[in-house]
Amino acid sequence: MRELGRRSEAASHPYKTTSPAAPESVLVPKLPDRAPIALIGKVGRREEVIAACAGARALGVHPGMAATHARALVSDLDFRPAEPEADLALLDRLVVLAVRRWSPVAAVTPSDGIWIDLSGCAHLHGGEEQFGRRLLVFCQRAGFTARVAIADTAGAAHALARYGRNALICVERGAIAAAIAPLPVVALRLAPSAISACRRFGFETIADLLPVARGPLARRLGLPAVTRLDQALGAVAEPITPRADIDVPSVERRLLEPIGSADAIEQVMGDLLDDLGDLLREQGLGARSLRLTALRVDGTEQIVAIGTSRPTREVAHLLRLLKLRIERIDPGMGIEQFLLLAPHTEPLDAVGLGAVLAGDCVVRDPARLIDVIAGRIGPRAIFRAVPVESHVPERAVARTSPIGTPGNWPAWARPIRLFARPEPLSGVIALLPDQPPRRFEWRGRAYRIVAGDGPERVHGEWWRRDAEVWAVRDYYRVEDEEGGRYWVFRRGDGIEHGTGDLSWWIHGVFG
Structure with missing residues (x-):
């Protein structure tokens, strides 16, 4: 019998051998270093597995499985109660x-x-695909x-992120139908009755x-299922309600x-500012900007905004600024709703006025005057x-800001009017x-020229760029026959050619 190649030896146990048919990376997923974990939550009247990590899934535990079945299948698995409120709070932070x-x-x-x-801001992150890679790394x-x-x-992105094959999927514009066609119908966020x-x-x-x-699809699955399909394809809009920071x-x-008259609008503005002032006072804040939205009866909006140079909640001052914007509001057939927001606020505490009340000093704050002027001619x-x-x-x-501290000016004389860029001179005799x-x-x-003073030598700032390493300017204050005083300079020191081309420029006027 041995010559024929047959042997009557006992076979090995079938559950102790491994099949080398495929590499380990193909059949067995790579388990994480930490112990497998699954979350248990109550669904209806029974406890089910809400979520399971990759290690738990490899052991046969999957979401939707009864908790008793999962515990019987893997007795030493780390089962923990699900906390949907904590998960929602974490997502809100993200x-x-x-x-x-x-x-x-x-x-x-x-x-x-x-x-x-990402509409309008994808280019700030290097494009959509680059942003997706950065998001995965984050x-x-x-x-x-x-x-x-x-x-x-949004519906297509929701479906592809959960039922797509890759960790990063970027669909080209106009190719939504082809991208979501292979996905299961569960990806459309359908109700359980529609899935059945x-x-x-x-x-x-x-x-x-x-x-x-x-029509036939709505009769079979219900109208909400058809709406979900159209939202994923873009036939029905699905706006995203943004989360306010x-x-x-x-x-x-x-x-x-x-209402439509200016007096009535002014009265409503005063009432809104009274309420907003109380709200800001409770929170210890002062408004730096206000935005008033007036909703007309035809459904359109009229929006006006004001800004202040310092945080304030003084109703009289804010009302004075808002009154300058009444002429920009078109009431149309009438305004039926007003909304006043303070999108930019800063902490505002009490200010000590003991020295002012005692008469020791007089404080003149130009902030109110600046706000009024800026409301008329613009803040810039x-x-x-x-x-x-x-x-x-x-x-x-x-x-800088008109209410900022000016600082200490240098001791050398400078013209009253300094040009943003020097202007060249011609026909110079010197x-x-x-x-x-x-x-x-x-x-x-x-x-x-009848009189002149100088030169005042100014060297280039070599730490900014290489072209200013040897640059030299010789400035002169000169006066002509009519009494005009000018600030001119010559490029170069007149000796070394590398310091400048000896061209003359005017940089300002003294008076």
């Missing part, structure tokens, strides 16, 4: 982070994810496993629903009768010039190396 860092429109999905609207560093899907609609109907009629994937007419102080007025038209630590004249002055010009032409007119 949404607030998304609003602050990535996009102003972000919200928590109905299940266990986050919606982020979640990995934070200790989360995530799946990211980017599509034209899909199984009864043989609808397994979304591709099975696409060729069916909407902070609770913005706001007050509202709903009127019994629509009012500024204060402050000195900057720089030897180059055009860099030595900067614009003796080298350090004499002021005797004649020059500027803006098509010749000037004959």
Whole structure:
């Protein structure tokens, strides 16, 4: 018998051998270092597995399984009670982070994810695909496993993120139908009754629903299921309600009768400011900006806004600023609702006025006057010039808030009017190396100089760029025959050619 190649030896136990047919990476998922865990929650009248990690899934525990069955299957598995409130709080914190860092429109999905609207801000993160990669890296560093899907609609992104094959899926524009067609019908966020109907009629994937007419499909699955399908395809809008970063102080007025006169609008503004002032006082805040939204009877909105140079909650001052915006409100057929928001607030505490009441000093605050002027001509038209630590004249002055501290100006004389950029001079007659010009032409007119003072040598700031390492300017204060005083300079010291080309420029006018 042995010659024929047969042996009557006992076979090994079938449950003790392993099949080397496929690599380990294909059949057995890589288990995490920590112990497997599953979350148990009450669904209806029984306890079910709400979530399970990859290790628990490899042991046969999956969401939807009865808790008793899971404990009997794996007795030593780490079972913990589910905390949906804590999960929702964590998702809300992530949404607030998304609003602050990535996009102003972000919200928590109905299940266990986050919606982020990248419209208009994807280019700030290097494009949609690059943003998806960065988001995956961020979640990995934070200790989360995530799946990211980017599509034209929120429904398609929701379905691909949960039932897609890859961790990052970026769908091209106009290719939603082809992308979600292979997914199961559960990806459309259907109700349990609609899912049972899909199984009864043989609808397994979304591709099975696409060729069916909407009328028969609504009779079989229900109108909500058709709406979900249209939302995923983009035929029906599904707006995302964004999560506000902070609770913005706001007050509202709903009127019994629509109004349209300026006096009535002013009266409503005063009432809104009284309520907002009390709200800000309770929170210890002062308003830096206000936004008034007036809703007309035709459904359109009229929005006006004001800003203040310092935080305040003084009703009279804010009402004076809002009254300047009444002429910009078009009441139309009438306004029936007002909403006043304070999107920008700052802490505002009590101010000590003991010295002022005692008469020791007089405090003059220009903030109110600045707010009124800015309300008429615009906030950018009012500024204060402050000195900057720089030897180059055009860099030595900067614009700042009109209520800011001006600082200490340098001791050397500077013209009252300093040009933003020096202007070239032509026809200059001057003796080298350090004499002021005797004649020059500027803006098509010749000037004959009778007096001059200088030079004041200014070297370039070599730490900014290499071109200023050897740069030299010699400034002169000169006066012409008519009494005009000008501030001119020559590039170069008149000796070394590398310091400048000896061209003449005018940089300012003294008076």
